[in-house]
Structure formats: structure tokens, C-alpha cells
Amino acid sequence: MQPHTRALIAAVAFVCITGKTVAGIYDHAQKRDLRVAAQKRGDQVRGVDSERDAKFGGALPEIYDSGDKAFFSVEHDGATVKGYDRHSSGFYSAQVVAGVVQVFDHSLGTWFSYDIQDADAANAWHREGDITL
Numbered sequence: 001m002q003p004h005t006r007a008l009i010a011a012v013a014f015v016c017i018t019g020k021t022v023a024g025i026y027d028h029a030q031k032r033d034l035r036v037a038a039q040k041r042g043d044q045v046r047g048v049d050s051e052r053d054a055k056f057g058g059a060l061p062e063i064y065d066s067g068d069k070a071f072f073s074v075e076h077d078g079a080t081v082k083g084y085d086r087h088s089s090g091f092y093s094a095q096v097v098a099g100v101v102q103v104f105d106h107s108l109g110t111w112f113s114y115d116i117q118d119a120d121a122a123n124a125w126h127r128e129g130d131i132t133l
Contacts (some may be wrong), residue, residue, distance in 0.1 A: 001088045001105045003030060004049060005065065005072065008056050010101040010114040011038040012045055012063055012074055013081040013094035022047070024117035037119075045074075 011022045015038050022038040038047030038056075046057040054067025061073050061083070070087035082093040090107035101114040 001085050001090045001092065001107055002068070003027070004034075004052060005068070005085055005087060006092070006103050006105060006112050007034050007036050007114065008038075008047065008049060008063070008065060009072065009074075009081075009083070009085075009092055009094055010103050010112075010116075011036050011047055012056075013103065014038070014096060014101050014114075014116050015040040015045060016060070016074065016076040016081055017079060017096045020116075021119035022116050023119035026115040026117070028113040028115070039119075 007025055007027055010025060014022055019040065022036065025034045025036045027034050035050035036047065038045060043060045045060060045063055048055050049067060052067040054065060056063055056065045058064045061075055062071050063074055064071050068087045072085040073083040075082050080093060080095050084091050088107065090105065092103055092105055094101060094103045101116060103112045105112065
């Protein structure tokens, strides 16, 4: 799975699990901020990946990434999200732990962590206390 796809999945997982808006993402694997934003209203998710000048969104459970011209599925079940990325033909699962999104890429067998920027406070993150990543 591409790193940008995992970032989109992290954003969608966060809005689905918490109902809060995403204003930006910090990718711990890449050690940098990503200009990815997302929000959810009802079963509709809308977002933008300014890094790639691409929009993503749609009616759950299908999210379309205009940059890759491909869909990824999102199954939301309480505190977890899982699905399938059609662009890479890979499965994933995601959860929010203490405000940090953790995405497991099944094809790589690896966890990836993302801090989520709070839309209501431009310099704040949704992290709950100190955790080790």
C-alpha cells in the first residue's frame, strides 16, 4: 500500500471513529506533516490531500481517491475500521488509541502511526496524554 493511501485511511478512520474533523496529519514513519484534511457528515466522507492535489471521499463504505483513480473500502465497527485498498490490492485495519491513529498494512505486516491535527485549534493535536509510539 502506498504511504499516501495509508494517510487517507488514517484520516477516514479518525473521522469515522471519533466524529471529529481532521485538519492535518503527522506521519510518524515519514517523520513529517501531511496536508490531509477530512470530515464526515452522515455516511458521507469528504477530504483533500493537498500533497497530491487530490480529493477523496464518497458514501461509506466506498471512498474514492481522485489522485489514484481508485477506491478503498471502509468498514466501521465501533472502535475499529477495516477495509481493502483496490489500488494496491491490500487489506488494512485501523484504530484510534489515545488520539493517535494506528493503521496496520496487512501486505507489509506493519503498523503505522499518525497524529491528527485538531481543526478547532490549528496548533493542537487530538492526542490524549503521552504515549510511546
